[in-house]
Amino acid sequence: MNDTAHAAPGSAHALDSARTLWDLLARRAALSPDRPVLLQDDRSLTFGELHDRAERVAAGLHDLGVRPGTVVAWQLPTRLETAVLSFALTRLGAVQSPVIPFYRDREVGFALRESKAEFFAVPGVWRGFDYGDMARRLGAKGVFEAYDDLPDGDPAVLPAPPAEGESVRWIYWTSGTTSDPKGVLHTDRSLIAGGSCLAHALHLSEHDVGSMAFPYAHIAGPDYTVMLLLYGFPAVMFEQFALPDALEGYRRHGVTVAGGSTAFYSMFLVEQRKQPGVPVIPSLRLLAGGGAPKPPEVYHAVVREMGVQLTHGYGMTEVPMITMGSPDDTVENLATTEGRPPEGMEIRVVDGEVRLRGEAVCRGYLDPAQTAAAFDEEGFLRTGDLGLLTGSGHLVLTGRLKDVIIRKGENVSAKEIEDLLAAHPVVGDVAVIGLPDAERGERVCAVIERTPGAETAELTLAALTSYLRAQGLSVHKLPEQLEVVDALPRNETLRKVLKYKLRERFSGAGG
Template sequence: MPVSAPHATLSLAAIVAESARKYPHDVAVVDGDTRLTYRDLWDRARRVAAALHEQGVRPGDRVALMIGNVAEFPVVYFGILAAGAVVVPVHLLLTATEVAYVLRDSEAKLIVCHGPTTEVAILAADEAGVAVAAGGALSEGGTATVGYESRSPEDAAVVFYTSGTTGAPKGAVLTHLNMVLNATVSALDANDVRKSDIVLGCLPLFHAFGQTATMNAAFRMGATIVLLPRFSGDTAIEMMVRKGVDVFHGVPTMYIALLDAARAADCALPSLRTCISGGASLPVNVLDEFAATFATTVYEGYGLSETAPVACANQAAFGTRPGTVGRPVWGVDVEIADPERELTVELLPDGEVGEIVIRGHNIFAGYLNRPDATAEAVVDGWFRTGDLGTKDAEGFVTVVDRKKDVIIRGGFNVYPREVEDVLSTHPAVSQVAVIGLPDATRGEEVCAVVVPADPTAGIDPTTLIEWSRSRLAKHKYPRQVHVVDVLPTGPSHKVLKRELRETFSRS
């Protein structure tokens, strides 16, 4: 009689399920006056799983999640996973039309919302023909599932929506193996997460950084997360002091805001054991001043949605090196490849500038329903990041520039093509190029350089900015508009954005 092949199972839901078993009475989440123990969190998540099953959600179905940094996010997130479904986190700054695109593209069974996100979620669900549910209603009453649905390590767990400088946003499929290992490596190897940690949850939980490095890594070790729905420097400092927060994760704009708040007020500062920075390059002067002001160490890292996301980090085991994103994390290879050879990966010697390529347990399963895009991104087993960088003889990686023109505004990616497509529909616009310009607060600011359709009539920059606000997410619409007679182009008639950046960076 033939013996069936062994089949391993793995679920990201185990991160909370196991901590609930080991630390049932310890606090997992603090949200204002609400305190959820690990037992509370897992119980409510299992109630969500049961409610989703009653609504027809089955293992493998995709469920969109549009909730801010409140307790309902982890409750619903792990409820979706416990049901065996796939989480599709939705960016909170998207318009209803943009959310509807995500719902249609992901073929989401329904979208779960809460509080301030409800209005946009309902409009998007109506436009996409998708059911909508309130997160709080799902987790209240009813019976809870016994445990969580068994899944294969290669099954999808989360789909993060991202895109390059061309084309529509794509869904990057992250497996249970990707997400569990990245959270575990972040907790045990890269960031030295401890059960006693009290972590400020101010990074958006719909984003890969906040989701894996903050939430999942903390839950993996049984630590506590103090959620902060809306970040400001003053509020964050007050919250950290009052709640005893000793771990901070943030993007560079957050570090700048904390420094500004610390300078402006004569107030107590939190005692921070460790700080993690990612999302964009942290200026060395900011890193140094923050470390001195808050008497702490800042560990800068690097990753992308497609890498679950952590790929490199300055780690205590190897020492920190300001200006770099550290060394590859456990089980992950990060190298530098010839950026001109797109059909194959040819690695370059130490010290040479090239494209950062990554392979390991953190590499995504591909772009949802986009095999061609996946084949372009993963070559010879390596994920091509599109970022340029160097690697020294000791393994420290430095991000030099982006191969493509993605703008990182306040830690959020802005893709010029999306903005250009919208602005080009304005009747007064003939041509448009969108670039990122250096900004002391946001890292980069979105700038549109436009050629008017009627040179005699011109274009009023303020009017165009206001027009774009209702058609683009808050982090995407341009804050600067420059009007020119012609856009500079090269021999192939491609717009030379490098020249535009040089020109308007000086203006």
């Protein structure tokens, strides 16, 4: 049985017709040259400054040899300079491959090889890790630092900006269900379409102040930036986000809209509970986000204890914004659904699986075989998520076909961790599962069947995480819970491990 939802047509939005991201920035810079767009500590950029600085950096990159179509990977923190560099590459029509800063040798090496990156921008030593040294280990080409200083040149040397936004100019990375990341192909138009969904659903205005507490290299980076360009308001950037330290930045800049994912809602609630009844961010009126399951009780707690509205959405690297709750939705829909699709997004539920078609959907993957497997015969993207559509067109997610753990909005492949742990001398068999977690959305739990004769004392969480670190696994994928069992539950036919039984058994433990 198939169910299909279409967003209501007819809404007209001033800058949505921009062909490219550079076109969108140029239009906004002409409309609001002196209005701030990015704020960080005591620094800021206006729309006009972002446009002009990006042109000079584009000229500097051009002097280095970057041309339209050149693949440039960058692994940089959330900073004003990172946004400038990204828009400079947009101005040139280069192909960008953003890499999230906490990825390490395994993922970064794969991304550089698969994308055939000709240049790689790194921050040098950041948070105690030497990215330049990693780049040299990996044999990366065209490595340059882009933290405080960016390439600079005369914009007179630049070719004309790209005239169309349908070419693939973005390669984002998602772990999906496999050990190696998948390169997701996006165009300027698909990113503009995704950001427009977020912008128009939230009913924001030029008087709002947003916040970027997530990696700018995440697909949420352009998603959020498009919203700023469409509505002409600024956002505060956090290079290192942690509460309560970040609260000063929210308060100083008068942030009205915050969030990111379920984990962020929970962190704000923790701070609010330290002084009940005293607004933790006096200017705040809305929390918004997506990327991880949101329990209804979290919605009710935010509204009740923080006195602000909470709207939650559904997106993925392949489709940065699929549905979004709106502040004028009913309480029931805000608490129990992922919102409705925007204009131009079709949602079809086929045999329980959510499938998507629309301008915001990616153009596929770097691997043509993955692309062929991901789309059905009518061009709908198979999400692997299970859900249903309500009579009002709201989407309710009920589970996943994919064996992926979504921790703090980031995909973690269970198979990758299982493959590494299987090589440990005292691990007989292993199943890695995601368990519900109010703070993280899901937490990573390793359930291990020890080898005959192995002592339980040898299987400690600290020992296994140390082992995984030594194998090059990224920190955000490390298990936070360990359970040791005599035997993993299996079916009677192919002896497949029954992970649902493990989830039922251990959901109330740990965390």
